[in-house]
Amino acid sequence: MKNLFNSSSLLLPLLLVFSCSSPQTEVEQAQPVSAKNTLTNISAKPSITVETSQATEHKAFKAHDSSCSNGQVKLTSDFAAGRMDECKKTGENEYSITLVPENTPINSSPWYAFKIQAEQATEITITMRVRGDKHRYPPKVSQDGKSWQLHEYQLEGERLIMKVKASPQPVTIAAQEIINNQYYVDWAAELTAENAFTQSILGTSTQGRPIYKIESRDENANEWVVILGRQHPPEVTGALALFPFVETLLSNSELSKYFLRKYNVLVIPNINPDGVHAGNWRSNANGMDLNRDWNDFSQIETRLINDYLQGLVAQGQKIKFAVDFHSTQNDIFYTMPVDYGVESSYFVRHWLGELDRQMPNFNVVLKPGNNPNLGVSKQYFSDKFGVHAITYEMGDDTDRTKIKRIAFKSANILMINMLSEIDHDKE
DSSP states (O other): OGGGSOOOOTTTHHHHHHHHHHOOEEOOOOOOOOOOOOOOOOOSSSSOOTTTTTSSSEOOOOOOOEEEEEESSEEEOSSSSSSSSEEEEEETTTTEEEEEEEHHHHHSOOEEEEEEEESSOEEEEEEEEEEEEEEOOOOEESSSBBEEEEEOOEEEEEEEEEEEEEOOOOOEESSSSOOOOHHHHHHHHHHHTTSSOEEEEEETTTTSSSEEEEEEOOOOOOOOEEEEOOSSSTTTHHHHHHHHHHHTTSSSSSHHHHHHHHEEEEEEEEEOOHHHTOOSSSTTSSOOOOGGGGTTSSHEEEEEEEEHHHHHHHHHOOEEEEEEEEEEOOOEEEOTTTOOOSSTTTHHHHHHHHHHOTTSSSSSOEEEEOOOOTHHHHHHHHHSSSOOEEEEEEEESSSSHHHHHHHHHHHHHHHHHHHHHHOOTTT
8 A cells, every 4th residue: 555655745744643642531440340431531522334235124022111110119111312211120139121123133232221319218120131132342331421431231142230329319320331323413513613614404304303404515516425324223332433533534733734735524323313222222203224225215314315415416516525423343344346337446445554564553454345225324325326335343342532522533644535636446
Protein backbone atom coordinates (compact mmCIF):
# COMPACT_ATOMS: atom_id res chain seq x y z
CA MET A 1 0.00 0.00 0.00
CA LYS A 2 1.24 3.46 -0.78
CA ASN A 3 2.25 5.60 2.15
CA LEU A 4 -0.20 8.41 2.87
CA PHE A 5 2.66 10.88 3.17
CA ASN A 6 2.60 10.92 -0.65
CA SER A 7 -0.57 13.00 -0.39
CA SER A 8 -0.70 16.67 -1.21
CA SER A 9 1.38 19.13 0.78
CA LEU A 10 -1.77 20.55 2.36
CA LEU A 11 -2.66 17.16 3.84
CA LEU A 12 0.80 16.34 5.22
CA PRO A 13 0.57 18.51 8.36
CA LEU A 14 -2.99 17.37 8.91
CA LEU A 15 -1.90 13.74 8.94
CA LEU A 16 0.78 14.51 11.50
CA VAL A 17 -1.70 16.30 13.75
CA PHE A 18 -4.50 13.77 13.62
CA SER A 19 -2.36 10.65 13.88
CA CYS A 20 -0.87 11.70 17.22
CA SER A 21 -3.98 12.35 19.27
CA SER A 22 -6.69 10.14 20.68
CA PRO A 23 -9.97 10.79 22.50
CA GLN A 24 -10.38 10.24 26.21
CA THR A 25 -13.36 8.74 27.99
CA GLU A 26 -14.33 7.76 31.50
CA VAL A 27 -14.13 4.03 32.08
CA GLU A 28 -15.67 1.84 34.73
CA GLN A 29 -14.76 -1.80 35.25
CA ALA A 30 -16.20 -4.77 37.07
CA GLN A 31 -15.35 -8.47 36.96
CA PRO A 32 -18.34 -10.68 36.25
CA VAL A 33 -18.20 -14.44 36.09
CA SER A 34 -17.40 -15.71 32.59
CA ALA A 35 -17.05 -12.29 30.97
CA LYS A 36 -14.50 -9.62 30.06
CA ASN A 37 -15.46 -6.13 29.19
CA THR A 38 -14.88 -2.46 29.81
CA LEU A 39 -17.84 -0.12 29.83
CA THR A 40 -18.03 3.63 29.64
CA ASN A 41 -19.91 6.59 30.97
CA ILE A 42 -22.37 7.84 28.35
CA SER A 43 -23.84 10.58 30.53
CA ALA A 44 -22.55 13.65 28.72
CA LYS A 45 -21.57 13.58 25.07
CA PRO A 46 -22.08 10.22 23.35
CA SER A 47 -18.87 9.46 22.18
CA ILE A 48 -24.78 -7.35 15.51
CA THR A 49 -25.07 -8.53 12.53
CA VAL A 50 -23.84 -11.68 10.87
CA GLU A 51 -23.98 -11.02 7.16
CA THR A 52 -24.67 -14.61 6.20
CA SER A 53 -28.02 -15.17 7.94
CA GLN A 54 -31.24 -14.64 6.06
CA ALA A 55 -34.69 -15.19 7.50
CA THR A 56 -37.40 -16.27 5.12
CA GLU A 57 -40.60 -17.27 6.88
CA HIS A 58 -41.37 -15.60 10.19
CA LYS A 59 -43.46 -16.79 13.11
CA ALA A 60 -44.36 -13.94 15.44
CA PHE A 61 -44.55 -14.13 19.24
CA LYS A 62 -46.65 -11.74 21.29
CA ALA A 63 -45.68 -12.68 24.86
CA HIS A 64 -44.76 -9.59 26.85
CA ASP A 65 -44.94 -9.18 30.63
CA SER A 66 -43.78 -5.66 31.48
CA SER A 67 -43.55 -6.21 35.25
CA CYS A 68 -43.80 -8.61 38.17
CA SER A 69 -43.88 -7.93 41.91
CA ASN A 70 -44.35 -9.50 45.33
CA GLY A 71 -45.54 -6.24 46.85
CA GLN A 72 -42.11 -5.46 48.27
CA VAL A 73 -39.90 -5.88 45.20
CA LYS A 74 -40.83 -4.87 41.66
CA LEU A 75 -39.21 -5.74 38.34
CA THR A 76 -40.40 -3.74 35.33
CA SER A 77 -39.48 -3.30 31.68
CA ASP A 78 -42.09 -0.61 31.12
CA PHE A 79 -39.71 2.02 29.73
CA ALA A 80 -38.09 2.91 26.40
CA ALA A 81 -35.95 -0.01 25.17
CA GLY A 82 -37.09 -2.16 28.12
CA ARG A 83 -37.67 -5.85 27.52
CA MET A 84 -38.44 -8.94 29.59
CA ASP A 85 -41.04 -11.09 27.94
CA GLU A 86 -42.10 -13.28 30.86
CA CYS A 87 -41.47 -12.58 34.54
CA LYS A 88 -42.57 -14.75 37.48
CA LYS A 89 -41.93 -14.88 41.22
CA THR A 90 -40.66 -18.40 41.90
CA GLY A 91 -39.74 -18.26 45.58
CA GLU A 92 -38.82 -16.02 48.47
CA ASN A 93 -36.90 -13.19 46.77
CA GLU A 94 -36.47 -15.34 43.64
CA TYR A 95 -37.62 -14.41 40.14
CA SER A 96 -37.58 -16.09 36.75
CA ILE A 97 -37.35 -14.12 33.50
CA THR A 98 -37.83 -15.63 30.05
CA LEU A 99 -36.62 -13.83 26.93
CA VAL A 100 -38.69 -14.40 23.80
CA PRO A 101 -37.81 -13.25 20.25
CA GLU A 102 -40.23 -11.08 18.32
CA ASN A 103 -40.32 -13.72 15.57
CA THR A 104 -38.53 -16.83 14.30
CA PRO A 105 -36.19 -17.65 12.69
CA ILE A 106 -34.06 -14.82 14.01
CA ASN A 107 -30.46 -13.80 14.63
CA SER A 108 -29.35 -14.82 18.12
CA SER A 109 -29.36 -11.45 19.92
CA PRO A 110 -31.54 -11.88 23.04
CA TRP A 111 -32.03 -8.35 24.34
CA TYR A 112 -33.23 -7.59 27.84
CA ALA A 113 -33.55 -4.46 29.95
CA PHE A 114 -35.47 -4.08 33.20
CA LYS A 115 -35.49 -2.05 36.40
CA ILE A 116 -35.54 -3.37 39.96
CA GLN A 117 -36.80 -1.50 43.01
CA ALA A 118 -37.58 -2.62 46.56
CA GLU A 119 -39.26 -0.94 49.50
CA GLN A 120 -36.24 -1.84 51.62
CA ALA A 121 -32.79 -3.26 50.94
CA THR A 122 -33.20 -6.86 49.80
CA GLU A 123 -31.01 -9.30 47.89
CA ILE A 124 -32.90 -11.10 45.15
CA THR A 125 -31.95 -13.92 42.80
CA ILE A 126 -32.88 -13.70 39.13
CA THR A 127 -32.77 -16.65 36.75
CA MET A 128 -32.99 -15.78 33.04
CA ARG A 129 -33.69 -18.18 30.19
CA VAL A 130 -33.95 -17.63 26.44
CA ARG A 131 -36.77 -19.44 24.68
CA GLY A 132 -35.33 -21.55 21.87
CA ASP A 133 -31.90 -19.93 22.10
CA LYS A 134 -29.00 -19.20 24.42
CA HIS A 135 -27.64 -16.09 26.09
CA ARG A 136 -25.37 -13.72 24.20
CA TYR A 137 -24.97 -10.62 26.37
CA PRO A 138 -23.54 -10.60 29.92
CA PRO A 139 -25.66 -8.40 32.22
CA LYS A 140 -24.72 -4.78 32.83
CA VAL A 141 -25.98 -2.68 35.72
CA SER A 142 -26.54 1.05 36.11
CA GLN A 143 -27.77 3.22 38.96
CA ASP A 144 -28.49 6.22 36.75
CA GLY A 145 -28.85 4.90 33.18
CA LYS A 146 -25.60 6.63 32.23
CA SER A 147 -22.67 4.84 33.88
CA TRP A 148 -22.63 1.08 33.36
CA GLN A 149 -20.71 -1.80 34.91
CA LEU A 150 -20.68 -5.51 34.23
CA HIS A 151 -22.66 -7.47 36.82
CA GLU A 152 -21.57 -10.80 38.25
CA TYR A 153 -23.49 -13.86 37.08
CA GLN A 154 -23.28 -17.61 36.66
CA LEU A 155 -24.22 -19.80 33.73
CA GLU A 156 -25.79 -23.14 34.57
CA GLY A 157 -26.73 -24.83 31.33
CA GLU A 158 -29.20 -22.55 29.57
CA ARG A 159 -29.81 -20.48 32.72
CA LEU A 160 -28.13 -17.19 33.57
CA ILE A 161 -28.29 -16.62 37.34
CA MET A 162 -27.45 -13.39 39.14
CA LYS A 163 -27.95 -11.90 42.56
CA VAL A 164 -29.00 -8.25 42.74
CA LYS A 165 -29.20 -5.93 45.73
CA ALA A 166 -32.56 -4.24 45.38
CA SER A 167 -33.35 -1.04 47.29
CA PRO A 168 -35.63 2.02 47.12
CA GLN A 169 -33.14 3.41 44.59
CA PRO A 170 -34.00 1.66 41.30
CA VAL A 171 -31.26 -0.08 39.35
CA THR A 172 -31.31 -1.05 35.69
CA ILE A 173 -30.08 -4.38 34.37
CA ALA A 174 -29.58 -4.63 30.61
CA ALA A 175 -27.90 -6.68 27.91
CA GLN A 176 -25.88 -3.63 26.83
CA GLU A 177 -25.80 0.07 27.66
CA ILE A 178 -29.21 1.55 26.86
CA ILE A 179 -29.16 4.01 23.98
CA ASN A 180 -32.80 4.77 23.28
CA ASN A 181 -34.46 6.98 20.68
CA GLN A 182 -34.31 10.14 22.81
CA TYR A 183 -30.58 9.67 23.24
CA TYR A 184 -30.10 10.09 19.47
CA VAL A 185 -32.22 13.24 19.43
CA ASP A 186 -30.21 14.80 22.25
CA TRP A 187 -26.90 13.80 20.69
CA ALA A 188 -27.85 15.28 17.31
CA ALA A 189 -29.13 18.48 18.92
CA GLU A 190 -25.79 18.99 20.64
CA LEU A 191 -23.87 18.13 17.48
CA THR A 192 -25.78 20.65 15.37
CA ALA A 193 -26.23 23.38 18.01
CA GLU A 194 -23.30 25.63 17.11
CA ASN A 195 -22.55 24.93 13.46
CA ALA A 196 -24.14 24.80 10.05
CA PHE A 197 -25.12 21.14 10.25
CA THR A 198 -28.85 20.44 10.24
CA GLN A 199 -31.03 17.85 11.93
CA SER A 200 -34.39 17.20 10.31
CA ILE A 201 -36.96 14.44 9.97
CA LEU A 202 -36.45 12.21 6.94
CA GLY A 203 -39.82 10.54 7.51
CA THR A 204 -41.65 8.36 9.99
CA SER A 205 -41.31 4.69 10.86
CA THR A 206 -43.91 1.94 10.64
CA GLN A 207 -45.36 3.02 13.99
CA GLY A 208 -45.02 6.73 13.27
CA ARG A 209 -41.77 7.52 15.09
CA PRO A 210 -39.51 10.13 13.45
CA ILE A 211 -36.44 8.95 11.57
CA TYR A 212 -33.92 11.78 11.76
CA LYS A 213 -31.15 12.75 9.39
CA ILE A 214 -28.16 14.98 10.00
CA GLU A 215 -26.60 16.78 7.05
CA SER A 216 -23.50 18.77 6.32
CA ARG A 217 -23.92 20.29 2.87
CA ASP A 218 -21.67 22.68 0.98
CA GLU A 219 -23.21 24.45 -2.00
CA ASN A 220 -20.07 23.81 -4.04
CA ALA A 221 -19.89 20.08 -3.26
CA ASN A 222 -21.90 17.37 -4.98
CA GLU A 223 -20.38 14.13 -3.62
CA TRP A 224 -21.87 12.44 -0.56
CA VAL A 225 -20.63 10.23 2.25
CA VAL A 226 -23.54 8.32 3.83
CA ILE A 227 -23.47 7.04 7.43
CA LEU A 228 -26.13 4.61 8.66
CA GLY A 229 -26.81 3.08 12.06
CA ARG A 230 -29.03 0.99 14.31
CA GLN A 231 -30.80 -1.19 11.79
CA HIS A 232 -30.61 -3.89 14.48
CA PRO A 233 -31.70 -2.66 17.94
CA PRO A 234 -29.35 -4.64 20.27
CA GLU A 235 -26.22 -3.61 18.37
CA VAL A 236 -25.16 -0.92 20.80
CA THR A 237 -21.41 -1.11 20.21
CA GLY A 238 -22.10 -0.09 16.62
CA ALA A 239 -23.81 3.03 17.98
CA LEU A 240 -20.90 3.65 20.35
CA ALA A 241 -18.65 3.65 17.26
CA LEU A 242 -20.95 5.77 15.10
CA PHE A 243 -21.08 8.66 17.57
CA PRO A 244 -17.33 9.48 17.69
CA PHE A 245 -16.93 8.61 13.99
CA VAL A 246 -19.53 11.21 13.01
CA GLU A 247 -18.27 13.71 15.60
CA THR A 248 -14.81 13.45 14.04
CA LEU A 249 -16.09 13.94 10.49
CA LEU A 250 -18.14 16.95 11.57
CA SER A 251 -15.63 18.47 13.98
CA ASN A 252 -13.98 21.89 13.86
CA SER A 253 -10.58 20.45 12.99
CA GLU A 254 -8.76 21.84 9.97
CA LEU A 255 -8.93 18.42 8.34
CA SER A 256 -12.68 18.23 8.82
CA LYS A 257 -13.24 21.77 7.54
CA TYR A 258 -11.29 20.97 4.40
CA PHE A 259 -13.11 17.65 3.98
CA LEU A 260 -16.54 19.25 4.33
CA ARG A 261 -15.75 21.77 1.61
CA LYS A 262 -15.38 18.89 -0.83
CA TYR A 263 -17.84 16.29 0.48
CA ASN A 264 -21.35 16.44 1.82
CA VAL A 265 -22.24 14.11 4.69
CA LEU A 266 -25.59 12.44 5.36
CA VAL A 267 -26.04 10.66 8.70
CA ILE A 268 -29.10 8.54 9.53
CA PRO A 269 -28.03 7.21 12.92
CA ASN A 270 -31.21 5.42 14.05
CA ILE A 271 -32.99 3.70 11.17
CA ASN A 272 -35.15 1.42 13.33
CA PRO A 273 -36.70 3.53 16.13
CA ASP A 274 -39.64 1.14 16.58
CA GLY A 275 -37.35 -1.82 17.17
CA VAL A 276 -35.14 0.23 19.50
CA HIS A 277 -38.14 1.35 21.56
CA ALA A 278 -39.52 -2.19 21.86
CA GLY A 279 -36.18 -3.78 22.69
CA ASN A 280 -36.44 -6.07 19.67
CA TRP A 281 -33.70 -8.59 18.98
CA ARG A 282 -33.42 -7.79 15.28
CA SER A 283 -36.52 -6.53 13.56
CA ASN A 284 -38.67 -3.49 12.93
CA ALA A 285 -42.32 -3.28 14.02
CA ASN A 286 -43.35 -5.57 11.16
CA GLY A 287 -40.92 -8.29 12.22
CA MET A 288 -38.62 -7.59 9.27
CA ASP A 289 -34.82 -7.48 9.32
CA LEU A 290 -34.14 -4.10 7.73
CA ASN A 291 -30.66 -5.12 6.64
CA ARG A 292 -32.22 -7.76 4.40
CA ASP A 293 -34.59 -5.28 2.76
CA TRP A 294 -32.23 -3.26 0.56
CA ASN A 295 -33.42 -5.08 -2.58
CA ASP A 296 -37.18 -5.16 -2.04
CA PHE A 297 -37.68 -1.97 -0.01
CA SER A 298 -40.82 -3.52 1.44
CA GLN A 299 -40.42 -1.50 4.66
CA ILE A 300 -40.95 2.23 5.02
CA GLU A 301 -37.61 2.65 6.85
CA THR A 302 -35.42 1.44 3.97
CA ARG A 303 -37.73 2.93 1.36
CA LEU A 304 -37.38 6.40 2.87
CA ILE A 305 -33.60 6.24 2.58
CA ASN A 306 -33.60 4.86 -0.95
CA ASP A 307 -36.05 7.52 -2.10
CA TYR A 308 -33.97 10.29 -0.55
CA LEU A 309 -30.73 9.06 -2.11
CA GLN A 310 -32.38 8.65 -5.50
CA GLY A 311 -33.65 12.21 -5.14
CA LEU A 312 -30.12 13.47 -4.53
CA VAL A 313 -28.88 11.68 -7.64
CA ALA A 314 -31.75 13.14 -9.67
CA GLN A 315 -30.51 16.59 -8.61
CA GLY A 316 -27.06 15.87 -10.07
CA GLN A 317 -25.50 14.75 -6.78
CA LYS A 318 -23.27 11.67 -6.47
CA ILE A 319 -23.12 9.04 -3.74
CA LYS A 320 -19.41 8.50 -3.10
CA PHE A 321 -19.09 6.17 -0.09
CA ALA A 322 -21.20 4.61 2.69
CA VAL A 323 -20.59 3.15 6.14
CA ASP A 324 -23.21 1.11 8.01
CA PHE A 325 -22.51 0.58 11.74
CA HIS A 326 -23.35 -2.73 13.43
CA SER A 327 -22.21 -5.12 16.17
CA THR A 328 -21.28 -8.78 16.22
CA GLN A 329 -19.21 -11.06 18.43
CA ASN A 330 -15.89 -9.72 17.11
CA ASP A 331 -14.54 -6.60 15.41
CA ILE A 332 -14.79 -7.01 11.65
CA PHE A 333 -15.23 -4.91 8.51
CA TYR A 334 -17.42 -6.44 5.80
CA THR A 335 -16.30 -5.01 2.45
CA MET A 336 -16.89 -5.46 -1.26
CA PRO A 337 -14.29 -7.45 -3.22
CA VAL A 338 -11.64 -5.37 -4.99
CA ASP A 339 -12.56 -7.04 -8.29
CA TYR A 340 -16.28 -6.30 -8.00
CA GLY A 341 -16.01 -3.32 -10.34
CA VAL A 342 -16.78 -0.46 -7.99
CA GLU A 343 -15.14 2.93 -8.33
CA SER A 344 -11.63 3.21 -6.80
CA SER A 345 -11.26 -0.54 -6.36
CA TYR A 346 -8.61 -0.44 -3.62
CA PHE A 347 -9.96 2.52 -1.65
CA VAL A 348 -11.26 0.53 1.32
CA ARG A 349 -8.15 -1.64 1.43
CA HIS A 350 -5.96 1.49 1.50
CA TRP A 351 -8.10 3.08 4.21
CA LEU A 352 -8.29 0.10 6.54
CA GLY A 353 -4.71 -0.89 5.82
CA GLU A 354 -3.58 2.48 7.13
CA LEU A 355 -5.84 2.05 10.17
CA ASP A 356 -4.14 -1.28 10.83
CA ARG A 357 -0.72 0.37 10.54
CA GLN A 358 -1.58 3.22 12.89
CA MET A 359 -3.20 0.97 15.52
CA PRO A 360 -0.76 -1.90 16.18
CA ASN A 361 -2.83 -3.12 19.14
CA PHE A 362 -5.97 -3.47 17.02
CA ASN A 363 -6.24 -6.27 14.48
CA VAL A 364 -8.13 -4.93 11.46
CA VAL A 365 -10.08 -7.84 9.95
CA LEU A 366 -11.53 -7.40 6.46
CA LYS A 367 -14.08 -9.84 5.09
CA PRO A 368 -14.88 -9.15 1.43
CA GLY A 369 -18.18 -10.53 0.23
CA ASN A 370 -20.66 -10.28 -2.59
CA ASN A 371 -24.25 -11.52 -2.34
CA PRO A 372 -26.66 -9.56 -4.54
CA ASN A 373 -29.67 -11.50 -3.24
CA LEU A 374 -29.07 -10.91 0.47
CA GLY A 375 -30.45 -7.37 0.61
CA VAL A 376 -27.78 -5.77 2.82
CA SER A 377 -26.95 -2.08 2.65
CA LYS A 378 -23.33 -2.34 1.48
CA GLN A 379 -24.38 -4.43 -1.51
CA TYR A 380 -27.12 -1.91 -2.30
CA PHE A 381 -24.68 1.01 -2.41
CA SER A 382 -22.24 -0.90 -4.58
CA ASP A 383 -24.85 -2.18 -7.03
CA LYS A 384 -26.98 0.96 -7.21
CA PHE A 385 -24.26 3.63 -7.21
CA GLY A 386 -21.11 1.72 -8.20
CA VAL A 387 -19.20 2.79 -5.08
CA HIS A 388 -17.60 1.22 -2.05
CA ALA A 389 -19.58 0.64 1.13
CA ILE A 390 -18.69 -1.26 4.27
CA THR A 391 -20.43 -2.82 7.24
CA TYR A 392 -18.45 -1.55 10.23
CA GLU A 393 -18.88 -4.09 13.05
CA MET A 394 -17.68 -3.69 16.62
CA GLY A 395 -17.56 -6.67 18.97
CA ASP A 396 -20.16 -6.99 21.71
CA ASP A 397 -17.46 -7.00 24.38
CA THR A 398 -14.88 -4.71 22.79
CA ASP A 399 -13.42 -2.21 25.26
CA ARG A 400 -15.53 0.96 25.01
CA THR A 401 -12.52 3.26 25.09
CA LYS A 402 -11.00 1.24 22.27
CA ILE A 403 -14.20 1.54 20.22
CA LYS A 404 -13.98 5.32 20.48
CA ARG A 405 -10.28 5.38 19.62
CA ILE A 406 -10.81 3.17 16.56
CA ALA A 407 -13.66 5.40 15.38
CA PHE A 408 -11.59 8.56 15.82
CA LYS A 409 -8.64 7.11 13.91
CA SER A 410 -10.70 5.53 11.16
CA ALA A 411 -12.67 8.73 10.52
CA ASN A 412 -9.52 10.84 10.27
CA ILE A 413 -7.79 8.35 7.98
CA LEU A 414 -10.94 8.15 5.85
CA MET A 415 -10.93 11.92 5.34
CA ILE A 416 -7.22 11.96 4.51
CA ASN A 417 -7.61 9.14 1.99
CA MET A 418 -10.62 10.74 0.33
CA LEU A 419 -8.71 14.00 -0.04
CA SER A 420 -5.39 12.49 -1.07
CA GLU A 421 -3.74 12.02 -4.45
CA ILE A 422 -3.39 8.26 -3.96
CA ASP A 423 -4.53 6.22 -6.96
CA HIS A 424 -7.16 3.99 -5.36
CA ASP A 425 -7.51 1.96 -8.55
CA LYS A 426 -4.10 0.46 -7.83
CA GLU A 427 -3.01 -1.67 -4.91
